[in-house]
Amino acid sequence: MDPAELVGLLAETGRLRVFAALVLGARDHAEIAEATGLSPKAVGAALHRLHTGGLIEDAPRGYLPRTALFKETARAVAAPSPVDKPHGYADPKVEQLIGTFVQDGRLLRLPAQQSRRRIVLEHLVTSFEPGVRYPEREVDTVLRAWTDGGLVDHVTLRRYLVDESLLDRDGGEYWRSGGWLDVGH
Secondary structure, three states: OHHHHHHHHHHHHHHHHHHHHOOOOOOOOHHHHHHHOHHHHHHHHHHHHHOOOEEEEOOEEEEEEOHHHHHHHHHHHHHOOOOOOOOOOHHHHHHHHHHHEOOOEEEEOOOOOOHHHHHHHHHHHHHOOOEEEHHHHHHHHHHHHHHHOOOOOOOHHHHHHHHOOOEEEEEEEEEEEOOOOOOOO
């Protein structure tokens, strides 16, 4: 299936809802109408268009989504993930260290060795602008983005940043107090 065809089939909200209902287990007109809130006429029209477009197929008690076709088409147009995405460090050892623990903008885990952990923390603290005071809620939001899907939680990360004097705090506010500064910008 051509990616443009796939997008065209799912561009209309009703067809997208019907396809989603099928993916989630609805099989016949009544189940799909109940799951989507669409009228039987709208469900029938969407099913007809999805069927003629090849995105769903007949099944013993209704319809089945052709999820393998959907995945194959989506993967064909997905941008390949970069193998080595540099973080901008001139020192290849630091670049390799950061690349080991930080991938796709996410902290996977922290090094056990304190000196290596400090380098990773200095990388992370650059998310905070020097001279700006942040409420704890905002600090947590930034750190949650770093830790999403990793083995370190945002509270532990915040504690390490404070313990390493990269962030200071007072009265529920935090500010950057350490780490290197990029003066090239």
